[in-house]
Every structure is written in structure tokens, then in C-alpha cells.
Amino acid sequence: MKSPGPGRRNAGDPIPRIVLGPQRLLPTLGRELDALDITGELACITAGWQERESEDDELRKACGGLSVRNLQLYERWEAIQREDPELASAHRARQDDLRRLRDLYRLRLDGYKKVLEQVTMTAGPAWLIEPEREAAIDAVRRADAHHLARIRRIRSEFETQWMPTERPAVARHREELIGLIGDASAVLVAGGHVAVLLNRLQLFGLDSALAGRPIIAWSAGAMALSDRVVLFHDHPPQGDGRAEVFEEGLGLFEGLVVLPDARHRLRLSSAMRVSSLARRFAPATCIALDEGDRIGWPDGTPGRPAHCKRLLATGQVEAVGGREGPNFPVSPSLEGGVTEDVEGGAAHSADRPDRARGYFGDREVQS
Numbered sequence: 001m002k003s004p005g006p007g008r009r010n011a012g013d014p015i016p017r018i019v020l021g022p023q024r025l026l027p028t029l030g031r032e033l034d035a036l037d038i039t040g041e042l043a044c045i046t047a048g049w050q051e052r053e054s055e056d057d058e059l060r061k062a063c064g065g066l067s068v069r070n071l072q073l074y075e076r077w078e079a080i081q082r083e084d085p086e087l088a089s090a091h092r093a094r095q096d097d098l099r100r101l102r103d104l105y106r107l108r109l110d111g112y113k114k115v116l117e118q119v120t121m122t123a124g125p126a127w128l129i130e131p132e133r134e135a136a137i138d139a140v141r142r143a144d145a146h147h148l149a150r151i152r153r154i155r156s157e158f159e160t161q162w163m164p165t166e167r168p169a170v171a172r173h174r175e176e177l178i179g180l181i182g183d184a185s186a187v188l189v190a191g192g193h194v195a196v197l198l199n200r201l202q203l204f205g206l207d208s209a210l211a212g213r214p215i216i217a218w219s220a221g222a223m224a225l226s227d228r229v230v231l232f233h234d235h236p237p238q239g240d241g242r243a244e245v246f247e248e249g250l251g252l253f254e255g256l257v258v259l260p261d262a263r264h265r266l267r268l269s270s271a272m273r274v275s276s277l278a279r280r281f282a283p284a285t286c287i288a289l290d291e292g293d294r295i296g297w298p299d300g301t302p303g304r305p306a307h308c309k310r311l312l313a314t315g316q317v318e319a320v321g322g323r324e325g326p327n328f329p330v331s332p333s334l335e336g337g338v339t340e341d342v343e344g345g346a347a348h349s350a351d352r353p354d355r356a357r358g359y360f361g362d363r364e365v366q367s
Contacts, residue, residue: 020218021293040185047073048192073200084169191219198224225252262288271315286311
């Protein structure tokens with residue numbers, strides 16, 4: 001059989017999808033491109049940087065001289081709003097509805113969180129306490145599922161009424177974007193404001209186009225491509241920390257809950273906190289990624305060995321990787337950050353103030 005050329009794959013080979021840890025302090029993108037033997041033009045998505053979308057010099061430099069085409073989703077939507085003000089107005093109204101819905105969901109979560117904490121802190125034998133704790137976690141799961149169902153309905157009604165991808169202003173850009181993605185050797189999806197990023201990806205209907213291309217994503221970029229975007233921060237600048245399901249992602253990293261910059265945002269030393277998160281989102285696997293971490297999806301994806309942390313239902317944090325061999329397989333059987341100003345409210349996974357934008361836009365989600 002003829003061997004594929006550099007950056008090309010044989011038919012039937014898995015399409016590489018790589019999640020990297022934050023790139024600001026320890027950029028590993030260049031090494032990843034080398035390991036995947038990618039030599040052709042790259043497409044990059046930096047819509048999460050919002051008005052700084054085009055300030056991608058550092059990203060280009062990290063690509064080691066490869067040609068990079070910025071898809072400019074943020075700028076394209078700004079132009080569409082000017083061209084199609086009727087759609088823009090309807091979109092703002094929908095985002096207002098989503099913001100109000102999120103506020104109601106948060107009220108419910110606050111109550112469930114207090115109950116879960118009180119049950120967990122109650123002294124007593126495991127046979128007595130543990131079923132009550134599981135019931136408290138299940139109440140949170142049901143609130144998450146209800147919230148996602150409401151979001152799904154709001155989005156579906158908007159799509160049915162307005163059919164945005166069929167409107168000339170959107171359709172023209174979408175056709176061009178699908179062509180650019182199809183021609184790219186790989187697509188890079190950077191971090192930033194996760195709600196803005198996810199909204200633009202959904203608006204242009206790019207899930208199918210992205211599904212067929214090699215992808216390297218990090219921070220909010222990886223969150224937006226997972227099944228569910230989970231916002232989290234155990235040490236927020238103000239108020240109590242809570243994990244919340246923001247919205248469904250594009251589903252390209254199936255079975256993963258991506259938790260970037262975990263050592264700054266999660267109390268990984270708290271067995272209670274780790275266990276609650278892992279059990280809440282099971283059967284999906286909660287993966288904590290810090291600088292230098294990476295994971296390939298699916299198992300068998302070429303590139304460097306996996307290195308990350310997995311949150312377990314037991315409350316332990318399991319180190320994965322540090323070895324040669326196949327990538328870490330994420331099994332559905334394992335137990336185990338914001339919002340668009342929506343577009344107005346909070347939507348950054350609240351990086352620390354001294355890390356405002358970060359290398360490659362690691363400010364995943366911030367108010």
C-alpha cells in the first residue's frame with residue numbers, strides 16, 4: 001500500500017482530535033503539529049478573543065512557519081449583523097431569553113448545592129449517609145438535564161423560525177468557511193470567551209465540517225467542542241464557586257468533560273469536591289488539564305503520549321500518562337467553564353485577573 005504523504009492519513013485511520021492544556025505559560029502547539037506530521041495550511045478559530053480575534057501573531061509563530069488562515073468567525077458575525085439587522089435583532093432576543101433561563105437555573109443550583117454540602121458534612125455511617133448523598137447529586141443531575149432541555153427547545157424554535165444558515169448573509173459566509181475547513185490540514189481552536197466562541201460555531205453550523213478534519217483545541221476551544229460545556233471555579237474572585245452546565249457543545253470530544261487550568265480553579269485536594277464532580281457528570285469522564293497536558297481522541301490517535309488527570313468517583317485524582325504508548329482511552333463505563341453576554345452576561349471561566357487574556361487567549365470564560 002502506498003504510504004500517505006506528510007500530514008495525510010490512510011483511509012480508515014482515526015481523525016486526530018487533540019486537547020491541549022493552557023498554552024500561555026508552556027506552549028506545546030508546535031510540538032503537537034510536529035508529532036502529527038502536519039505540513040499543509042492550517043485554519044484557526046480565535047472567535048473567543050472577540051474584538052482581538054485577528055491578533056494571532058503568537059499563535060502563528062508557534063506553528064513554526066506553517067501557513068495559517070484565520071477563519072474570523074467573530075468579524076464575520078459583526079458584518080452579518082449590519083447586513084441582516086432583522087436576524088441580529090432576533091438573535092439578541094434569543095440570547096436575552098437564554099440569559100434569563102440561566103439565572104433561574106442558577107437559583108435552583110444554589111439550593112441543591114447547599115443540600116449536597118450539608119448532607120455530605122453530616123456525620124454518620126456510610127450505609128445511612130451515602131444513599132442520601134447520591135440522591136442529592138441526582139437532584140443536581142436532573143436540574144442540569146432540565147436546563148439543557150430548555151436550551152435545546154429555545155434554540156430549536158429559533159432555528160425553525162429564522163433558519164439562519166439559509167439566510168443569504170449567513171449562507172455566503174458558511175459556504176466559504178466549509179470550503180476553508182475542508183482544505184485545511186488541521187483546524188486549531190483557541191480559547192477565550194467560551195460562550196462567544198460556541199455561539200459563533202453554532203451560528204455558522206460548522207459541527208459537520210469540523211468533524212471531518214484533524215483538530216487541535218485548548219482551553220475554551222476544547223470546552224466548546226465537548227458534549228457539555230461545564231463552567232467551574234472553586235476560587236472565584238467574588239461569591240461562592242459552583243460548577244454549572246452552560247450549554248451543549250459540538251460533541252466532537254465525546255464523553256469528555258474538559259476542565260482546563262484545573263490546578264488554579266479546582267480544589268483537587270478535596271475528595272468531596274472531586275467525587276461530587278465525577279459522579280455528577282458520569283458516565284462522561286472529567287479530565288483536568290494544566291500546562292503541558294494533552295489527550296488524544298479517539299484512542300489510537302497519533303501524536304505524543306497522553307498526559308492529564310482524571311477525576312474519580314472515589315474522590316481521587318488519577319494521573320494519566322507519562323509513558324509511551326497509545327493515548328488514554330476514555331471509557332463510558334468510568335465513574336468519574338461562560339456565558340454569552342448571552343451575549344451580555346458572564347461567559348469566561350474566570351481566569352485569575354493577572355492572567356486576563358493569556359497566551360493564545362486562555363481566558364476561557366469571564367464576566
